[in-house]
Amino acid sequence: xxxxxxxPTSRQKLLDAALRVVREQGYSATTVxxxxxxxxxxxxAFFHHFATKDELAxxxxxxxxxxxxxxxxxxxxxxxxxxxxxxxxxxxxxxxxLQGRVADFTCLVGTMVQETYxxxxxxxxxxxxxxxxxxxxxEVDIAEAMxxxxxxxxxxxxxxxxxxxxxxxxxxxxxxxxxxxxxxxxSAEHLRRYIxxxxxxxxxxxxxx
Amino acid sequence: xxxxxxxPTSRQKLLDAALRVVREQGYSATTVxxxxxxxxxxxxAFFHHFATKDELAxxxxxxxxxxxxxxxxxxxxxxxxxxxxxxxxxxxxxxxxLQGRVADFTCLVGTMVQETYxxxxxxxxxxxxxxxxxxxxxEVDIAEAMxxxxxxxxxxxxxxxxxxxxxxxxxxxxxxxxxxxxxxxxSAEHLRRYIxxxxxxxxxxxxxx
DNA sequence: GGAAGCATACCGACCGGTTGGTATGTGTCA
DNA sequence: TGACACATACCAACCGGTCGGTATGCTTCC
Numbered sequence: 001x002x003x004x005x006x007x008p009t010s011r012q013k014l015l016d017a018a019l020r021v022v023r024e025q026g027y028s029a030t031t032v033x034x035x036x037x038x039x040x041x042x043x044x045a046f047f048h049h050f051a052t053k054d055e056l057a058x059x060x061x062x063x064x065x066x067x068x069x070x071x072x073x074x075x076x077x078x079x080x081x082x083x084x085x086x087x088x089x090x091x092x093x094x095x096x097x098l099q100g101r102v103a104d105f106t107c108l109v110g111t112m113v114q115e116t117y118x119x120x121x122x123x124x125x126x127x128x129x130x131x132x133x134x135x136x137x138x139e140v141d142i143a144e145a146m147x148x149x150x151x152x153x154x155x156x157x158x159x160x161x162x163x164x165x166x167x168x169x170x171x172x173x174x175x176x177x178x179x180x181x182x183x184x185x186x187s188a189e190h191l192r193r194y195i196x197x198x199x200x201x202x203x204x205x206x207x208x209x
Numbered sequence: 210x211x212x213x214x215x216x217p218t219s220r221q222k223l224l225d226a227a228l229r230v231v232r233e234q235g236y237s238a239t240t241v242x243x244x245x246x247x248x249x250x251x252x253x254a255f256f257h258h259f260a261t262k263d264e265l266a267x268x269x270x271x272x273x274x275x276x277x278x279x280x281x282x283x284x285x286x287x288x289x290x291x292x293x294x295x296x297x298x299x300x301x302x303x304x305x306x307l308q309g310r311v312a313d314f315t316c317l318v319g320t321m322v323q324e325t326y327x328x329x330x331x332x333x334x335x336x337x338x339x340x341x342x343x344x345x346x347x348e349v350d351i352a353e354a355m356x357x358x359x360x361x362x363x364x365x366x367x368x369x370x371x372x373x374x375x376x377x378x379x380x381x382x383x384x385x386x387x388x389x390x391x392x393x394x395x396s397a398e399h400l401r402r403y404i405x406x407x408x409x410x411x412x413x414x415x416x417x418x
Numbered sequence: 419g420g421a422a423g424c425a426t427a428c429c430g431a432c433c434g435g436t437t438g439g440t441a442t443g444t445g446t447c448a
Numbered sequence: 449t450g451a452c453a454c455a456t457a458c459c460a461a462c463c464g465g466t467c468g469g470t471a472t473g474c475t476t477c478c
Contacts (some may be wrong), residue, residue, distance in 0.1 A: 010454070026324035028237035032438060043439085044455050053438065103327060110382050114323050115235035117385035118312060128386040155402070159395040162383060163376075166396040170379025173319050174371060176326035177337040186368040187375040190403070193364070197406040219428070241464060252465085253429045262464065422476085429470075437462070444455075 011049040013039040018060040019067070024103040027057060027112045027123075054120055057112060061126035064108045065133060072137070083144035084199055088192060090138060094168060095188035098181040105181060106172040131169075135161040149199050160195075167191045220258040222248040227269040228276070233312040236266060236321045236332075263329055266321060270335035273317045274342060281346070292353035293408055297401060299347060303377060304397035307390040314390060315381040340378075344370040358408050369404075376400045 017039035022030050032053055036046050050056040077089025098105050113127035139161035146157055168191075171184035196202070226248035230239050241262055245252050259265040286298025307314050322336035348370035355366055377400075380393035405411070 024327050026235070026237055028235055029324060029328070031436080033436085042455050045453075047439065048452090048454060051439095109386075111323055113382060113386045114320055115238060117388070118233050119238070124386065124388070131383070131386050155395075155399065159392075160399065162392055163396045163399040166379030166383050166393075167372075167376055168379065169382040170375030170377065173322060173378040173382075174340070174375050177318075177322045177333065177340055179326070179333070183368075183371055184375075186364075187372045190364065190369065190372040194399070194403040194406070197403070240462085242462090251429050253467095254427075256465065257426085257428060260465095419478100421478095424473105424475085426473080427471085429468105431467090433464105433466075435463085437460100439461105440457100440459075442455100442457085444453105446451105446453085448449100448451095 010039070010041045010045040013041055014046060014049065014056065015060055015063045018056060019064065019108055020103070022057075022060065023106055023108055023111055027115045054123060057116070057120070057123045058126045061109050061112065061123065061130050065130040068130075068134065072134070083141045083148055084195075084201065086141045087138065087145055087195060088201075090141070091164065091188060091192045091195065095185050095192070098171075098175070098184045098188065100181075102172075102175050102179070102181070105184075106175065107169060110169045110172060131165055132162075135165050138164055145199065151199060153198070155198075160198075164191060219248070219250045219254040222250055223255060223258065223265065224269055224272045227265060228273065228317055229312070231266075231269065232315055232317055232320055236324045263332060266325070266329070266332045267335045270318050270321065270332065270339050274339040277339075277343065281343070292350045292357055293404075293410065295350045296347065296354055296404060297410075299350070300373065300397060300401045300404065304394050304401070307380075307384070307393045307397065309390075311381075311384050311388070311390070314393075315384065316378060319378045319381060340374055341371075344374050347373055354408065360408060362407070364407075369407075373400060 014035055017035050018030075021034055021038050025034070032043065032046055035056070036043050046056075050059065072090075072093075075090075075093050077086055077093050080086045080089055109127035109130040113124055113131075116123040116127070135158075139157045142160050143157035145151075146153070167187055168184075171187040174187065175181050175184040223244055226244050227239075230243055230247050234243070241252060241255055244265070245255050255265075259268065281299075281302075284299075284302050286295055286302050289295045289298055318336035318339040322333055322340075325332040325336070344367075348366045351369050352366035354360075355362070376396055377393075380396040383396065384390050384393040
C-alpha cells in the first residue's frame, strides 16, 4: 500500500528512454521521435505529457536527480563511522561503477548542460540543481571529516565537494574521448589520493619526503 | 617572404566561426547556415571546402589543436628551470585564463566529444588526438619533475597529465552549470595543491604532519 | 604577349527528408 | 458522460546537401 503503482506509464517510459538515449546521442541530436521509439510510445503520448522537448529535458534532469539520489543513498559507504572513511568510500564507489558501456556510467546532466548552458536557462538550472544537490551530500561528510580530523585549511568543504564532481565529470569526457572507462578510473584514484593527502592519511607504498 | 599571406580565406573564416559558435551552442545544435552566417560566407563556400558538416568538425578539432598548441607554447611558464615549477606554472596559467564569457574559456573538443563519441568516430578520434597531444606536453614536464625530485610513486606521469585535463574539462562543465568561471578556478586550485602535495612542496599556511 | 584551356574559389536557388509541434479521433474508466 | 490517456494524421519550418553557373586566376604554347 505504500508502493504507489509500479505500472509503467508513458511518461515514465519516456523519462527512462531519455536517460538512455540522451546519454548516447546528446540532447540536440536526440529527436522526439527517437525518444518515442525508444520508449515504445507515440508522439501523441509525448506531447500529452510534455508541452515541449525542453520541458522533457527539465523533467529528465529532475528524474536523474531522483534516481541517482536513491542509488547513492543505498550505497554501502554510508556505514563507516568515520566521516573521512565515508568520503573515501564514496570516491571508491564512484570508481567501481566505472564499468561497461560509456553511455551507462556517464552523467545525463553533465552531458545536457554542455549543450544548453547558453541557450536554455531552464535546462541549465535543472542540471545545476542536480549536480549541486549531489555535491551537497558529499559536502556534509567532508565538513564532518574536517571537524573530526581537526583540519584547518584554506579550502572549504564546499569547494572540495564540487571539485570531486568536476573530477568525475572530466573523467567522463576522457572516457568518451578514449572509448572506455580505464582512464576515468585513474582520475578517480588521483582524486582519492588527493583527499588522503589533504587529511594526512597515508597509504601503503607511500613516498613521502 | 616567410610570411605566407594573412589573407583570410573562406575556409579560415569558417574554422574561426566554428570555434566560436560550436563552443556556444554545441555541435549538433549548430547548423551549417549558422556557421556560414557567423563566418560571412555562403553555403556554396562551405561545401566547396568541406564535403560534409562532420568533415568540418574534424578540421575544426585539428585547427583547435594547432591554435591551443601555439597559445600554450608561447606562455611564460616554460621559462622556469625546475620542471616542477613549469608544471605548477601551467596549472596557474590555466587558472588565470578562466575569465570572461564561459564560451570563451571552455574547450571545443571537450564539448564536441560529448555529443559525438558514440556516433561519429572520426570526430571522436580528432578530439582524442587534441586532448592527448596536449596532455603529452604536460607529461614531459611531469616526468622530468619526477626524476629531478626523485619521486618513486605508484602513479605515472601520463596518468597525472591526463588527470590535469580531466580536472579542467570537469571544471568547464561546472562553470557552464553555474554560469561563471569562479567554481572552475577553485578546482584548478585543488589541482595545484594536489601536485604540490605529491611532490612534497609545501605552501604558506600549510598544515603538514 | 595573348589567347586557349583548365583549375580553384565561390555563389545562392533549390530539393527531399526531417523536425518539433498541432489537430483531432478513440478507447477506457470513474 | 466526461475527463484522462493515449493514437493517428498531418503541417510548416528547417536542415544538410546538391547543382548549375560565374569570376578569377595560372599555365602552356604559338
